[in-house]
Amino acid sequence: MIQPDTIIRSARKTLSVSIDCFGRVTVRAPMRCATERIFSFLAEKESWIRKKQAEFAAASVVLPADNLQGYTLSILGKTYTVCLYEGTLITMDRDKNRLYVPTKNARKRLVAWLKENAKRIFMEQTARLAERMRVSYKSVAVSTAKSKWGSCSHDDALRYTFRLLYAPSEVVEYVIIHELAHVKHKNHSPLFWAEVAKYAPDYKTRRKWLKNHAALMEIF
Ligand SMILES: [Zn+2]
Known part of the structure; x- marks a missing residue:
């Protein structure tokens, strides 16, 4: 069963569902639409929702945490790992796929x-x-x-x-x-x-x- 993450009710007449890039499910529903109706609507759309969620999951984008040490990011299709160091310039090591970034700021x-x-x-x-x-x-x-x-x-x-x-x-x-x-x-x-x-x-x-x-x- 699909559980919606958000239900937005408004003066609309029909139900709609959208999936964001993190796989979260948002349902837009008429003001007085019964909850059972929303769940049966999601059941009808289940295969489409699962497919979308799988597509986004395959993208596997990792968001940076506060500390960038070890964070990996893709630049023009090549993956680099951030290495913080006590320097002043950002330098790229293309052979080791590393990006040296000053610790400060x-x-x-x-x-x-x-x-x-x-x-x-x-x-x-x-x-x-x-x-x-x-x-x-x-x-x-x-x-x-x-x-x-x-x-x-x-x-x-x-x-x-x-x-x-x-x-x-x-x-x-x-x-x-x-x-x-x-x-x-x-x-x-x-x-x-x-x-x-x-x-x-x-x-x-x-x-x-x-x-x-x-x-x-x-x-x-
Ligand atoms: Zn255009």
């Missing part, structure tokens, strides 16, 4: 370092892909947004969240292609998706990866 410094690197990497890749797609854009900025991976403004200013750095390269590439396709199409019309598919034929798989790894948004 470790979290703050690591986020700043991730943002800096995200900006450099996303700028380079945007320039390269824009040339391939024959589009031009106004600027590239990196934000700390937790709600979306990227955006393209009405005047073609592109913005990505630094959290995208936690994704594998081909997923990062998909997000950049997606935003660059918005330079031509300011919507999600079939024409827009055809443009995306030209440069990322398997975009549906890459998109699904982002959906299943929504918990990455919660790191730092």
Whole structure:
């Protein structure tokens, strides 16, 4: 039997269920809906709920504790272990897959370092892909947004969240292609998706990866 974690009652007419990236079940129900009705609704949806929970569990995103020592995080598909040390600079040991981070203000410094690197990497890749797609854009900025991976403004200013750095390269590439396709199409019309598919034929798989790894948004 599925137990809801949250039941939200409102002036709606139908029942709905959603699963967040940590597998929690939220039911939205009409104000006076009987509890038995909610449970029978969840029973009907059980296989879908279990499937979603399994997908999110497979993403196995570990959130950082207060002490970052030994914390592992993925950067562009490669996993690194944080080693705190009494230094001043963050350094990456690519052979040992280690990230040396100063003990003092470790979290703050690591986020700043991730943002800096995200900006450099996303700028380079945007320039390269824009040339391939024959589009031009106004600027590239990196934000700390937790709600979306990227955006393209009405005047073609592109913005990505630094959290995208936690994704594998081909997923990062998909997000950049997606935003660059918005330079031509300011919507999600079939024409827009055809443009995306030209440069990322398997975009549906890459998109699904982002959906299943929504918990990455919660790191730092
Ligand atoms: Zn879009």
